[in-house]
Amino acid sequence: MILSGRGVTAVLGPTNTGKTHYAIERMVAHGSGVIGLPLRLLAREVYTRVVEKVGPQHVALVTGEEKITPHGARFSVCTVEAMPRETKAAFVAIDEIQLAGDLERGHIFTDRLLHLRGREETLLLGAGTMRSILEKLLPGITIVERPRLSTLYYAGQKKITRLPQRSAIVAFSADEVYAIAELIRRQRGGAAVVLGALSPRTRNAQVGLYQSGDVEYLVATDAIGMGLNLDVDHVAFAQDRKFDGYQFRNLNPGELGQIAGRAGRHLRDGTFGVTGQVQPFDDELVERIETHQFDPVKVLQWRSKAVDYSSLRALRTSLDAAPTIAGLTRALPATDSQALDYLSRYPEIIDMATTPERVEKLWEACALPDYRRITPAQHADLISTIFSDLVRHGTVNENFMAEQVRRADQTDGEIDTLSARIAQIRTWTYVSNRPGWLAHPTHWQEKTREIEDRLSDALHERLTKRFVDRRTSVLMKRLRENAMLEAEISVNGDVFVEGHHVGQLAGFRFTPISGAEGPDAKAVQTAAQKALALEFEARAARLYACGNSDLAVGSDGFVRWLGEPVAKLSGSDHIMHPRLILLSDEQLTGNARDHVAARLERFVNHHIATVLKPLDDLSRAEDLQGIAKGIAFQLVENLGVLFRRDVAEEVKSLDQDGRASMRRYGIRFGAYHVFMPALLKPAPAELITLLWALKNDGLDKAGYGDLIPALAAGRTSVVTDPTFERTFYKLAGFRFLGKRAVRVDILERLADLIRPLLQWKPGTTPRPEGAYDGRRFTTTTAMLSILGATPDDMEEILKGLGYRAEAVKAEEAQAYLAAQAPASTGTAEATETVATDDADSASEEAGEAATTATEEATPVAEAAEAPAAATPAEGEGTEEPKPVLLWRPGGGRSEQQRGPRPQQGDRRGQNNRQPGNAATEGRNENRRRDDRQDQEQRGRDGGRPNRGGDRRNEGGRGDRPERGERHDRGGDRHERNKPQQAQRFEAKPPRKEKPIDPDSPFAKLAALKEQMKK
Structure with missing residues (x-):
């Protein structure tokens, strides 16, 4: 039976028309009243508003999971499912009545608006699409249409990262909501999250996070379309398809309009649009949403109120009854009817549900909501357990319930884990609030409420930690308040603003922490820079007064102050005066910047002039x-x-x-x-x-x-890279010689080692190591040691210096050296007579280097000088000895001989001069004086032999190639080999012969020679 529409007023209109506010005002004007709301969250909000008006002792809150019922309460705020079937209250209001067309919950709304009335006034609140169906079902109803208080505009398509502040992004799956919230956290600082699956306490906390301004974005499902009053300026649809419990489908214009209407608050206009993943709305749809013109609701979901409890079969038959009034349609099986279908097939349930009381109790148990979103069979098993306890023991087994509650009482885990536990505890919260189901309902109501609140708080914390950057959100809020920000700088340069780490200060440059992107990052940087203004000035003053020891120029061209880069050098017209580029933020200005630039330029000039x-x-x-x-x-x-x-x-x-x-x-x-x-x-x-x-x-x-x-x-030598300019090696003090570059002072030492080998004459003095025939030489251990090179590297270096290699078989070289042995081992007197000071010095130097050289760098000459190996037995494998490389100056002269030399005519002229020529003697004396000056200068340069290693300025002998060049100017060396040169030596006073030790090798050699003469 449908009640008449007389005395019923329907207040219809789009969102933001003040319908709920009007209903609250009307209810408190009566002595008693009941208001039904579509969501527990909204019921909580309305309950708070009513309490503010009449006091908590007069207001009750009744939902499936929560009951606050003060004794003598005159007003009740309920969810629609928790509204009483009959009431004596003077006022009744039902909000969001357009949900009567919803496939899942619609039959409940239909039942309340058709059968529940207030004694004095009844209000039905909803969308304008309900007008025709209400006039048809409730004759005599009064329709009041209210216009929207603000205007709604379409803003088109925008990327999520470009949405304006105070925006709500709508999606229809938890995964999508979480993904969008994560993106906004990275790009814009953070977002609040509202899902239908969240507990009311968690949703309230998330909404509060958004409403307080800690975050500027809200990511939600269509739950925000159900009367939540939010300060939203823009609604963006990230999806336009949803799963309605039966199939995936596109949202209809009415549903889109209900959600988009959340934009705008009171008299402030709002906008709506889509994100980049959704096709822009067509013009017709946009016009319908902006003008609130939607298709009228033609039928309401209905389920029979006349339930027959005589048997299970009768109950199922009565629920399947079809409506007899036009405009109503039988509702699809809901969760409770699906559970009843499963339970009707359980033998133990059939055996227990034998009386109308037990059938009614079974139907009451089937009303348990499926908060866990599990399969119908699993949900039916839980209902079966509860029903069995109610039938056999009169109450639910509290031991079983305690075990289930204990499993849910854990606050560790991530978002999904906590959400599952909240769904589980909500089930037992519902059980504890059912009258007659528990022996100690008050204890379990308090227990489950406490656990749900604790889990809800933990879930809110996890959501906030994951989807909100507290640092950015706090700074944004302070910036909107135009508050003075407090900044701190640690000793290692970490910058903290309002206690949050915002970046690193190095020198005069501030670098925000990674992950701060988007427009909000600029605001964070601005806040930090504003707070760092005084620090920049203080640092400039300290740098201006610092000593040169605090500053340094690195090989990378950066000028550093206390290890932090503050400037960079750049090329200029004059190579010795590079240009200085300050590395600083814009906040370093005025006198502070001038002082820093002047101090750094003064340091760079001083550094270059000093080094x-x-x-x-x-x-x-x-x-x-x-x-x-x-x-x-x-x-x-x-x-x-x-x-x-x-x-x-x-x-x-x-x-x-x-x-x-x-x-x-x-x-x-x-x-x-x-x-x-x-x-x-x-x-x-x-x-x-x-x-x-x-x-x-x-x-x-x-x-x-x-x-x-x-x-x-x-280093004395390095491996070269052909891609680099050779000038670069030269300026570093290296000579580019093929695969290796050698330091120039080491090359001069190499010249000192080579010169006596080319000046040696067979049969005159003992053969120095590496000398061959006076025209050619082999590499020695000393050469390899000072260059830090291998024999292959040495070959490359000598070729680069202009020497030419000749390969001689090892047997031939050995035979030649053996033939020279008698002449080379003359008496000590002959050795002292022929040797010059230069030759003595070079021989001594080479000998010192050879004694300390590493065994790995074996000279090729040793292979030639080594005694012949024993002849292998016949049939044994023999390895052919490696040829010996003999080096001679290329083209007749090596590079060390390419210095200033007299022309050929000059040589002839010198050859004709007599030993006693005054000019010749004068030049010789000048050369000797020049040699002494070179040695003295090299001694002052700090040169000192470093045996077997890096000898940059060894004993001042780096200038000896010049002296060798002077001795090789066409006269001196040739004159020594001519008869007149010998006459000059004979003109000197005879040397006193020293007595020869009869046990020495020289005495034995002299005796052997005497025997051969005889």
């Missing part, structure tokens, strides 16, 4: 004149290293005074280079290569930044 002082002194030398001044200018232009061949004519024309004046500035004239040894040290070499790289954009080339410290690390 490159020899070069700086040479550039400002005023005592150099003529050719010396020209060579010095070229040396400065080439940053301390010149190839000897490039200035050969100038060096040849340079007199002894000019040489001496240049040596005072630390210049050495080597066989291959004219260079400044002081600039070969690691610090000057690194700075020179850096300045050149800056001038030539070298630091931007791959690998240059790593190569600079490697070249400047004090």
Whole structure:
């Protein structure tokens, strides 16, 4: 039977028309009242508002899971399912009546609006689509339509990351909601999450997070379309399809309009749109949503109220009854009817449900909501257990219930785990609130409520931790309040604003922490920079007053203050004066910036002048004149290293005074280079290569930044990279020689070792190690040791220096050396007579190097000098000895001999001069004086032999190639081999013969010679 519509008022209209507010005002105007709401969450909100008006002692809250029933309460706020079937209250209101068309819950709304009335006033609240069906079913009903208080506009399609603040993004699955919330957290700082599966307490906490402004975005399902009052300015649809419990389908315009209508609050207009994953709405749909014109509801879901409890069959038959009134349609099987179908097939249930009371109790048990979203069979098993306890014991077994509650009472785990536990405890909360089901209902109501609240709080915490960046959200809120932010900076540069780590301060640059992106990141950075303004000024003052020890120039071109980069060097017109680029944020301005720039420029200039002082002194030398001044200018232009061949004519024309004046500035004239040894040290070499790289954009080339410290690390030779410019190696003090680059002072030491080998004459003095026939030589242990090279590397280096290799069989070399042995081992007197000072020095140096060389670097000469191996037995495998490489100057002269040499005519002229010629003797005396000056200068340079290792300035002998060159100027060496040269030696006073020890090898050798003469 349907009650008349007389005395019933339907207040219809779109969202944001104030319908719920109107109903509350009307209810408290009566002496008693009942209001039914579609959601427990909304019921909680309305309950709070009514309590504020009339006091908590007059208001009851009744839902399936919660009951607050003060004695003598005059007003009841309920969910629609929990509304009484009959009431004597003066006022009754039912909200969101358009849900009567819902396939799952619609029959409950239909039953209440058809059969529940207030004594004095009844209000039905809902959408305008209900008007026609209400006028048809409830004749005499009064229809009141209320217009929307604000306007709704379509904003089109936007990416999620570009949505405006105070937006709600709507999706229809938990996975999609979580994915969107995670994206917003990374891009915009965080979002609140509202799902229908969340407990009311968790949803309230999430909504409160959004309403308080801690986050600017809300990600929700269509639950927000059911009367939640939110400060939403824009609603964005991330999906337009949903699963309605039976199938996936597109949302109809009415459902879209219900959700979109949440945008706008009171008199503030709102907008709606779609995200990038949804096709833009067509014009017709947009117009219908904006004007709230939707298809009217034509039928309501209905289920018979006349339930027959006489038997299980009768109960099922009565529930399947069809409506007899047009406009109503039989509802699809709901959760309770599905459970009844399963239970009707259980033999134990059939045996127990034998009386109307037990059948009614079974139907009451079937009303247990499926909060866990499990299968109908599993849900039916739980109902069967509860029903069995109710029939056999009168109440649910509390031991069984205690075990189920205990399993749910755990707050660890992630979001899904906590959600499952909340669903489980809500089931037992419902059981504890059913009248007559428990022996001690109050205890279990308190127990389950406590556990649900604790789990809800834990779930809210997990959601907030996962989907909200507290640092950003707090800063955003403070910025909107225009509050002064408090910043702290730790000793290691970590920046904290309002206690949250926001980034790192290095020097004068602030770097936000990773993951802060999007428009909100700019706001966070702005807040940090505003709070860091004073720190920038303080740092500028400290840097301006700091000492040079706190500043450094790195091989990467950065200027660092206390280890933090504050500037970068760049190329300029003058290589010795690079341009300085400050590395600072815009907040370093005015005098503070000028002071920092001035201090750093002063330091860089001082650093270059100090480290490159020899070069700086040479550039400002005023005592150099003529050719010396020209060579010095070229040396400065080439940053301390010149190839000897490039200035050969100038060096040849340079007199002894000019040489001496240049040596005072630390210049050495080597066989291959004219260079400044002081600039070969690691610090000057690194700075020179850096300045050149800056001038030539070298630091931007791959690998240059790593190569600079490697070249400047004090190594004698390095493996070369053909992709790098050879000039780069030269400025670092290295000579590019094929696969290896060798430091120039080491090459000069190599020249010292090679010179006596080429000056030696067979039959005159003992053969030095590595000498062969006076025209050719082999590599020695000393050579390999000072170069740090292998024999293969040595071959490459000698070829790069202009030497030519000749391969000789090991047997032939051995035979030749054996034939030279008698002549080479002359008397000690002959050795002392022929040897020159230079030869003695070079031989001693090579001997010292050989004694400390590593066994791995075995010279090739040893293979030639080794005694012949024993002849292998016949049939045994023999390995052919490796050929011996004999080196001679290429093209008649090696590079160490390409210096200033007299022309062929000059040699002839020198050969014709007599030993007693005054000019010749004068030149010889000048050469000897020049040699002594070279040795003294090298001693002042700090040269010292480093046996077997890195000997940069060994004993000052790096200049010996020059002396060797002077001895090889066409007269001296040739004159020694001519008769007149011998006469000059005979003219000297005879040397006193020393007594020979009869036990010495020399005495035995002399006796052997005497016997051979006889």
